[in-house]
Amino acid sequence: MPSRAFLDETLKALAPFVRNSFTAVVTDSIGFTCAGCGLEAKTLAKAVESKREAICFSCGVRYRAEKAGNSFTFFPNEPGFRCECGAEGLIPTGRIKISYQFSCRACSRTIEFVGFDWRYQFLDAAHASQVPEEA
Ligand SMILES: [Zn+2]
Numbered sequence: 001m002p003s004r005a006f007l008d009e010t011l012k013a014l015a016p017f018v019r020n021s022f023t024a025v026v027t028d029s030i031g032f033t034c035a036g037c038g039l040e041a042k043t044l045a046k047a048v049e050s051k052r053e054a055i056c057f058s059c060g061v062r063y064r065a066e067k068a069g070n071s072f073t074f075f076p077n078e079p080g081f082r083c084e085c086g087a088e089g090l091i092p093t094g095r096i097k098i099s100y101q102f103s104c105r106a107c108s109r110t111i112e113f114v115g116f117d118w119r120y121q122f123l124d125a126a127h128a129s130q131v132p133e134e135a
């Protein structure tokens, strides 16, 4: 049986590693479900810590991050729209340009931006072109 002193020494030796691995968790990536596309958005905790902002790389919707203790809460920081099918979505303003197209998550209808005053129009499936793939 190891002595009590030996255990104390071992625990003392382990302490820095425990702290390091905890730090690693904080600098690791944070995942949350994107309200814009429904996919998991991943962001580096370090970036969120300094910018208080996160972006979904799938759809481009931006989020404001609020820190409470050791966790972040993400709030969509984009204007919303309502599709003809009734579903609500978020507009990724960082990617928006005239004639930018994206799809409604619920009905897959293609929506095209026609103006920066948040005007958009619904396209018939026949006229819809592929949503450009942006990295
Ligand atoms: Zn998204």
Ligand SMILES: [Zn+2]
Pocket (backbone or CB within 6 Å): 083, 084, 085, 086, 087, 104, 105, 106, 107, 108, 109
């Ligand atoms: Zn729809």
